Amino acid sequence: MVEEFKRITPKEALKKLKEEQRGHLKIYLGYAPGVGKTYSMLNEANNRLxxxxxxxxxxxxSHQRKETEAQIGELEIIPRKKIEYNGVIMEEMDTEAIIARRPTTVLVDELAHTNVPGSKNKKRYEDVEEILNHGINVISTLNIQHLESYNDVVRQITGVTVRETIPDRIVENADEVVVIDIAPNALINRLKGGYIYKPENIGRALKNFFRKGNLNALRELALRKTAEEVDEELEEYRKEHGIKENWHVIERVMVCISSSPTSKKLIRRGATIARRFKCDWTVVYVNCTKIFAPKMTEKDKKMLESHFRLAKQLGAEVVTLTGKSIPKELARFAAEKYITQIIIGHSTRTKWQTILRGSTITKLLKLIRDIEVHIIPNQ
Known part of the structure; x- marks a missing residue:
């Protein structure tokens, strides 16, 4: 048997070569200033040196933080580039000098920084991408509030509109993301001790950004973002290695509904469980094409649409599947999406319908494994 190889175009080959030659990006991610991102980055760099x-x-x-500056140690510092703006000499990272120096790895603090007008690139992350494209590895730092997709959420939490943001793809495409975590109480104590801001700025910070509620919410955003990244990597690993088992790293809830009015109860139960685990959840309806399946009436269709609206209002993804076997379609979807919990209602079939057509729940239980099933009473 002759094995066939798919030929790639020169354009595809060039793209693959560039990806292989591109430097690796590592990001230290935090939820607030002062958690220790720069300190950790410098500590790692000295170990590598x-x-x-x-x-x-x-x-x-360094923001003149003594403990941070002490971590510089023997590390070489590339001199900054001086740029004149409005009669004032400003300093920015010298991207060209870094590329010319061509180290194996370079540290670039504050990834979301906006460069002084007149710089080659508007944003520092664009400088970083240029460095990466020259095959130089980059280690950088970032706070969660600077991600573009969280801009509105952060404003609602803190009342502050973050002006400097970066596209989410920068973090999503990073080779490694490390969360630097510290309990909010410890961070507040660090702030009060003068380790983050100058004494004259501490009081204002405590009343505004550094309120404990703000810090707790931002911390959760950072941890959940990292969990999402890890989960995506784990899913890719399982696919690459043909692993079918669900490792229950993160909860995923699936609610199975029909056009029955009782499905609203299932949807609400799904919303409650998803909130408890702070996880994604999906409401699934199966359009059964089996020849003896009951045909939907206009009343059924309207009821189903109202179920879909409720599910979306409560934050669920709504999916319609089509197939001859409802249990098989549900089991297939659950396996593909690594569902960990299924919510389904008690059967509404009569005794004779169950004898003739069987029980959806019984068939489903035989098809799935390693998934919790919640069977909810109709009343």
Whole structure:
């Protein structure tokens, strides 16, 4: 048997080569200033330097924190580029100098920074992408509130509109994301101790951004974002290695509905469970094409549409499947989406219907494994 190989175009080959030659991006992610992102980045860099790696500082913002500055150690610092703006000399990262120096790895603090007008690139993350494209690895830092998709959420939480944002794809495409976590109480104590801001700014910070409620909410955003990234990587790993088992790393809820009025109860139960686990959930309806399946009336269709509206209002994804076997379609979908909990209602079939057509629940239980099933009473 002759094995066939798919030929790729020169354009595809060039794209693949560039991806392979591109530097690796590692991001230290935090939920607020002062959690220790820059400190951790410098600590890692010094360990690498001791092992012989050619690693330098491209841009560092210590905010005059002594414990952070003490971590610079023997690391080489690339001098900043001076740019005149409105008669004032400003300093920015010298991207060209870094590329010319060509270290193995460069540290670039504050990834979301906006460069001074007149710089080659508007944003620092664009400088970083240019460095990566030259095959140089980058280690950077970022706070969760600077992600573009969280801009509205952060404003609702803190009352502050974050002006400097970066596209989510920067974090999503990073080779490694490390969350630097610290309990809000410990962070507040660090702030009061003068380790984050100057004494004259501490009181204002405590009344505004550093309120404990704000910090708890931002911390949850950072942890959930990282969990999403890890979950996507895990899913890719399972697919690559043909792993079918659900490892229950993160909860996923599936609610099975019909046109029955009692389905609203199932949807509400699904919303409650999803809120409890703070996870995604899906409401699934199966359009059965089996020849003896009951045909939907106009009343059924209207009822089903009202179920869909309720599910969407409560934050669920709504999916309609089509197939001859309802249990098989539900089981297939649950396996594909790594569902961990299924919510389904008691059968409304009569005794004779169950004898003739069987029980959807019984058939479903035989088809699935490692999934919790909640059977909800109709009344």
């Amino acid at each position: 001791k092992k012989g790696e050619d690693i330098v500082i491209g841009y560092l913002e």
